Amino acid sequence: MSMTGQLLIGQRAYRGENGEFRGLDAATGQTLEPAFGGAGLADLDRACSLAEAAFDDYRARPLEQRAAFLESIASHILALGDELVERCMQETGLSRGRIEGERGRTVGQLRLFAEVVRQGSFLNVRIDPAQPDRKPLPKVDLRLRNIAIGPVAVFGASNFPLAFSVAGGDTASALAAGCPVIVKAHSAHPGTSELVGRAIQQAVSLHGLPEGVFSLLFDTGRSIGQGLVGDSRIKAVGFTGSRTGGVALMNIAADREEPIPVYAEMSSINPVLLLPHALRERGAVMANEFVVSLTLGAGQFCTNPGLILAIDGPALRLFEEAAVEALEKAAAQTMLTTGIHGSYCQGTERLRAHAGVETLGQGLEGERYQARAALFATSAVAFLQGLALREEVFGPASLIVRCNNEAQFKQVISALEGQLTIALHISEADYPQVRGLLPTLENKAGRVLVNGFGTGVEVGHAMVHGGPFPATSDTRTTSVGSLAIKRFLRPVSYQDLPAALLPLELADANPLDVPRQINGGRVHD
Amino acid sequence: MSMTGQLLIGQRAYRGENGEFRGLDAATGQTLEPAFGGAGLADLDRACSLAEAAFDDYRARPLEQRAAFLESIASHILALGDELVERCMQETGLSRGRIEGERGRTVGQLRLFAEVVRQGSFLNVRIDPAQPDRKPLPKVDLRLRNIAIGPVAVFGASNFPLAFSVAGGDTASALAAGCPVIVKAHSAHPGTSELVGRAIQQAVSLHGLPEGVFSLLFDTGRSIGQGLVGDSRIKAVGFTGSRTGGVALMNIAADREEPIPVYAEMSSINPVLLLPHALRERGAVMANEFVVSLTLGAGQFCTNPGLILAIDGPALRLFEEAAVEALEKAAAQTMLTTGIHGSYCQGTERLRAHAGVETLGQGLEGERYQARAALFATSAVAFLQGLALREEVFGPASLIVRCNNEAQFKQVISALEGQLTIALHISEADYPQVRGLLPTLENKAGRVLVNGFGTGVEVGHAMVHGGPFPATSDTRTTSVGSLAIKRFLRPVSYQDLPAALLPLELADANPLDVPRQINGGRVHD
Incomplete structure (x- = not known):
C-alpha cells in the first residue's frame, strides 16, 4: 500500500482541496512526501451524512460480524508490515521497539473489544417480566438493553500514533459499541494515519458493512475538527490531547443545540508519593525506577510522573542524589513534534527561572529536536502558592516537592487537581498512614497504584484510564480497557414489545447467549 | 411533627433569613402557614462544608448500614402519616389517592435502592489478577470498583412532590451510591419538603451517620439553586423541571472551573403512534384509554401523551370523535401551582389561535385554578413548518398530527426531538411497518412501549426514564429505576494494592459476597 495524501470518506479516497500540509521527520524537521490535502466543509458534510446513513444498519449487524470486523482491522494493520512501522518512526521520532510494541497494543485492543462484543455484558x-396478576395494578413487561449512541468523532493523539489514533482505543471502543467513526487525523502523523485508515477502509468493505462506518479527515487548520464536534449528526467525541484543546471541544459540545458528551483525556501530572519508611529502606532503587519511567518515550505519556511528593530529610536527599545520578546518564530523545519540543523547552525554562525552584540535574544533551530530561525541586510552600508549579510540562521533566512534615504533605495532596494516576511507594510500616490517605487519593485519581509508576497502562477489564477534571472531561469513564465501550452506549427500555418484534438479545430464549439480569437478581449466564 | 419553616442544615434546624415565602393552597391560591425563611449564601456554604466533610465517612460505611439507612428514611416518611398526605394535597391540589400512591412509590424506591446497595452489582x-510470569512483561494486579462521585445537589420537582422531591428518586439513588445530598426544595410544596426533610434528618441521626449526609435549603429566588450548582464541593446535580431551568443549570455546570454532570429531566411530548391496522380495529378503545392517560393527574406527568401521530382517514376521524366524546366528560382538575395553570392556559390558547390548528374538543369547565383538558389537530405540513407545534404544553392537552401517507408519517417521526417515551398502538398486521420504524424510535426515546401510554412509570430494574436531549441532559442515564444509581458513581482502579489495604469488596475472599468479573469473564456470584 502506498500513501496518497487523500481523504478517506466512506469507501472513497480523494484529495482534499482545502490547503495542504506534509508530515515532518521528527528528528530532522524535514518535510516528508506526499502532501496531504485538507478537508473542506463539503467533505465533512459527506462524512457525517455517510456516518448517519450507516448508523442503524451497522448497529443492527450481528455481534459476531462486528467482532470479526474489529479483528479484521487488526489483521489489516499487521499486514501493513514495515511500511507502517517505518513511516510511524519517521513521523514521531519514536523507536522501532516502541512502535512495534504500540502496534501490538493497538491490535490487542481491537481483539479485546471483539471479545467484549461477543461476550455481550456491555448490552446490560x-x-x-410482566406480572399480569399484580395488585393493585398489573405489571408491564420491561426489557432493557444498551444501544449505540450514534456517530462518533475521534481525534487522533500525537503521543500514541497507533494506540490512540486512527484505530486506537477510542475508535475501537466506539466501533465495538456499534457507532460509526469519523477520525480527524492528528497532523503530526498523517502518513501513519492514512495507512491505518486504509486498513480500516478495507475491513469495512471485506465485511460488507455500510461505507459510512468509517471516514478519515485531514484538517489544515481547526475548522474541520471544530465543525465535526458541532455537527448535529455527531453524538459523542473522543479526544486525547492538551487541556486547552479538550476544553475548547467541551465548550463547542456544550453550546450545541443538542449538547453531546465529550470524552477528553487532557492533563495530568501523576503525583508519586514517597512514604517515609519506603523512602528510607529503598530510596536509591526507587530513584532509578523513577528515572526509567520519567524518560520512557521521552516522557511523552499522559501518565508520566511529573511530580514527586515526600517529607524532606536525609532519605529524600539520598533519593534526589540517586535520581540525579541516573538522570545525568539518560540520553536525550527526539520528541514527537517540533512544537512539543518547543513547549517542553519553554516549560523547563520556566521552572529553571522560577525563584522557588531548584534545578537538581538534567540528562545528556542531544540533537536539535531532542528533549533533555530534567529534575527540579521546590518547597511545599512554593508549590502551594499558585498554580504555576502544578501545570503539566509534557516531556521528561519532573518536580520534587519537599514537605516539612506530614501535615504539609497532606496539604499538598489536597491541593492537587484531578489526576489520571497517583502512585504510592510504600513499605509495610507505611500502611497505617496510607490507609488514612486512600480516601483522598481515590477522589483525586482514576487509578491508584503501589510501588510502581503510572506509565505502562495495562489494557484490561479492571483498568481505569480516566479521572476527575482536568485529567479528563468525564470522571465517570475510562478511555483504556474494556470499560471504555460504555462511553458510546445508552440504555433503551422496551415495554410490552411483542416477542416477534424484540431485539434478539432481549428474547426469552436468549438466542445470543448474553448475560442477563432478571428482576434485578444476579446476572445469569 | 410540625412544620416550622426552618432550613435543615445537617442536624440543625434554623430559620433562613434571606426573605421568606409561604406555601399556597393549590385549589384556592390562599397562603398557608408557616412562612419559610430563605437560605442565604452562608447557609449554602455551611451545607456544602458539612456535605464535603461527611463524604469520605459516609461512602466508607458498610453497605448494610447504607441500606438500612435508606429503609429507615422510608419508615420515617410513613410515620409522618396523614399530616404529610394532607399538607401535600393542600400544596399540590393532587388527590388523596394520588398522594398515597406516590408515597408508596417513594417508599418503594428507597427500599429498592436498599436492595441494590445490598446486592452490590452497582460496585462493578x-x-x-497479576501474572508475574507473563512475557515480555509481567502483568500487574488490577482491581476496579465504583465509588461515589461526591456531594450531590438535588432539585425537587413540582409534579412529584414526594417521588421526585426531597426523598425522591434522585436523592435515593445518590444516597445509595454513597453521596451526601443537598436538596433545594421546590417552592411549590415547602411544607411537604420540610416534613420529608425532617424524616431524613432523623434517619441520619438514628444510624449514626455524619450529619452532612443531608441538608435541605429553601430558596426565595434563584441564587441558592444556582450557587449550589456552581459550588466546587458539589460534584453532580439531579433536576426535574422545565427545559429553560434545566438548560440554565447545564450551563452553570459547564462553566465551572471543574465541570460536573447535570442530570436534568426536562421536556418531552411523548408521541403516540397509531398504526393503521390497530387504528381500524380498535380506535374507539384506544381513544378512551388515551383520554384516561391524558387527563391523569391533570396531565402533569413528564410522560403525558402530548402528541398523537397517525395517517389521516376515516379510522383516525373515528378515533378523534371517540376521544372528544370521552374528553368532554373529563372533569377539570386543580393544577400544581397557579404558575403552571397560567402556563397551561397560555399554551392551549396559543394552539387554539394557531392558524394551522383545529380545536377538536375540550373537557368540562372547572374552578379558577383548574385545567380544562383540550385536544387539537393539525396537519403534518403545519407541524413540520416550525418548532411552535413541537413544544411541550405541560398539562392535559394533546395535539393530533394527521399525516397524508406513510412517507409523511415517517417524516414527522424523523423531525421529532429526543423524548422520554414513544408509544406504539399496533396490531399484528402492523408488525412489518413497526419493524422498519423501531431503529428510529430507539434513537429518539429512552422507552419504547406498545399498546399503552407512557404514564405509569414502573420503578424497576429494566426501566429507562431518560432519553436524548431535550428529554434529558444526559441520554446515557435514567432517573427512575435501579440503573439511576450509576449517575452518581465513578470507577477507580487499584494497581498492586497490598491485600491489607484493599477495600473489602476487592479482597480475594470476597467477604462482602458481591458479584465480580474476573479477567473479563462472566460475572461470578
Missing part, C-alpha cells in the same frame, strides 16, 4: 440486558 | 467489581 435486564428483564423485568 | 472487576479483578484482573
